Amino acid sequence: MNTTFLTDIINQYGYLGIIFLIAIENIFPPIPSEVVLAFTGFATLTTSLKVFPSILAATFGAVIGALILYAVGRLLSVPRLEKLIAGRWGKILHLKPADLEKAANFFKRYGGQAVFFGRFVPVVRSLISLPAGMAEYSFSRFIIFTTCGTLIWNTALIWLGRLAGHAWPHFVNLFETYGKFALLLIAAGLIGYWLFRRAKKAK
Numbered sequence: 001m002n003t004t005f006l007t008d009i010i011n012q013y014g015y016l017g018i019i020f021l022i023a024i025e026n027i028f029p030p031i032p033s034e035v036v037l038a039f040t041g042f043a044t045l046t047t048s049l050k051v052f053p054s055i056l057a058a059t060f061g062a063v064i065g066a067l068i069l070y071a072v073g074r075l076l077s078v079p080r081l082e083k084l085i086a087g088r089w090g091k092i093l094h095l096k097p098a099d100l101e102k103a104a105n106f107f108k109r110y111g112g113q114a115v116f117f118g119r120f121v122p123v124v125r126s127l128i129s130l131p132a133g134m135a136e137y138s139f140s141r142f143i144i145f146t147t148c149g150t151l152i153w154n155t156a157l158i159w160l161g162r163l164a165g166h167a168w169p170h171f172v173n174l175f176e177t178y179g180k181f182a183l184l185l186i187a188a189g190l191i192g193y194w195l196f197r198r199a200k201k202a203k
Helices: 003-027 033-046 051-076 078-085 088-093 097-118 129-134 139-202
Strands: none
Touching: 003 033, 003 051, 033 051, 033 139, 051 129, 051 139, 097 129, 097 139, 129 139
């Protein structure tokens, strides 16, 4: 990812650039929000950008991006996916309609925690909006948890970028390492859960 392109947009378009980049990052995970937010924090030292408006712009952009994926999830919906799973796609993916129903029920029960904490994990913060829409998770709660989680994340990274000053790229590298570690933990947890379910069914 060419970070110069991202920083040029912020330098040229200011708050609108922040909104645009963070909205896109929520839809297209390869765009790193760490770079956008850390550089924004640094830019509050060297440009006319201010910390509080920058945090609001980043949060607004994140909510816009999340809502787009939430809407896509609502269009897909569990009933529509169940029809696909009932056919050959279910055999290919080794899924049953009941599996989707269980996933939807899980999200309805723990959706708030998933949406909130998902905002702190790279890639997950983008994708978590899809199952929220598919499970028809409460729109108002989705907005609240998304906004709260995003606000905390954006505030932390913008302030850390500001504190890091010219060293902000090194700070981004540290967060990229954190992101990889978090994804590995999640992957290990999912694999462990899958193996547990397989062993339970075998009994």
